[in-house]
Amino acid sequence: MMCGTNNKGFTLVELLVATAIFGLVVSGMYGVYLSTQRTTVNQGELVDVQQDLRVVSDFMNRDIKMAGALIPAGNTGVVAGSNATTLNLSTASSLYAYARISSDLEIPASPGASTDFVFSISVPASVDYFKATDTIRIVRPQSGAQPLDTDLTVSGVDRTGPTITVNNFSTSSAIQYKAGDIMARVAAGSSPDPSTITWSLNASADLQRSRDGGTAETVGGNISSLAFSYLLENGTEILAPAAADLDNIRAVKVTLTVDTARQLGRPNRQRSLSTITYLRN
Numbered sequence: 001m002m003c004g005t006n007n008k009g010f011t012l013v014e015l016l017v018a019t020a021i022f023g024l025v026v027s028g029m030y031g032v033y034l035s036t037q038r039t040t041v042n043q044g045e046l047v048d049v050q051q052d053l054r055v056v057s058d059f060m061n062r063d064i065k066m067a068g069a070l071i072p073a074g075n076t077g078v079v080a081g082s083n084a085t086t087l088n089l090s091t092a093s094s095l096y097a098y099a100r101i102s103s104d105l106e107i108p109a110s111p112g113a114s115t116d117f118v119f120s121i122s123v124p125a126s127v128d129y130f131k132a133t134d135t136i137r138i139v140r141p142q143s144g145a146q147p148l149d150t151d152l153t154v155s156g157v158d159r160t161g162p163t164i165t166v167n168n169f170s171t172s173s174a175i176q177y178k179a180g181d182i183m184a185r186v187a188a189g190s191s192p193d194p195s196t197i198t199w200s201l202n203a204s205a206d207l208q209r210s211r212d213g214g215t216a217e218t219v220g221g222n223i224s225s226l227a228f229s230y231l232l233e234n235g236t237e238i239l240a241p242a243a244a245d246l247d248n249i250r251a252v253k254v255t256l257t258v259d260t261a262r263q264l265g266r267p268n269r270q271r272s273l274s275t276i277t278y279l280r281n
Helices: 012-066 124-129 243-248
Strands: 087-091 098-100 105-107 117-120 135-139 152-158 163-167 175-177 182-186 195-201 207-211 217-220 223-232 249-259 270-278
Touching: 012 087, 012 195, 012 207, 012 217, 012 249, 012 270, 098 124, 105 117, 195 223, 223 243, 243 249
Parallel strands: none
Antiparallel strands: 087 195, 098 182, 105 175, 117 163, 135 152, 135 182, 152 163, 195 207, 207 217, 223 249, 249 270
């Protein structure tokens, strides 16, 4: 009996065709994977940029809201030198460290610079913003004036009291501090009075904030543009307020534009954020 030959299997041509088809499928899948990966990375970068923009914007808006806080009458929250690219602000404390005095205290005439006086504080947590050797000013909130127009020095703090001990009262007459007066911490040295805050963009595309004329601190990078405009009480929007305009500024418009640092397979993109913030004071 004769047995037939079993020729089942693939020919070389069939194997080559199958390999080519498999390669096309894998290549297509890999292309889809790469495209998805690029999209994911690029979208993640854009989200990061948006979040950074929001954080920086919130920081600037806080400064604008506090402009003019607890400063003497006749001063303005937005000050001279502000224009379309630079924002100058004034406030009682560029460090945002405040403590409310809870009871009256009289400083006698000619007490001596090293004589300590203990002030009771309303809120224990506010004591944490102060430490020995800090420079402070004491402000009357109703007028922004200082009962003693000089820088004072913290010599001790006690959260359990709560109290803050202060010296350097160089006065030839008695000074009466009242409950409700505010201690405001300022930068050590010859700080301007009131304190100042400046926002600007340097040549390296860094957004910078400087306090009391000190060294500028970088707050954000890759900033392609920074623009300020000023809204007056009558609704007019201006770019460079004159001295006569400063007292009439009610809000500041800030526009930030940021370059994305990384975009795979496409040019870097930009994101902008504009906010209008009203001065509270």
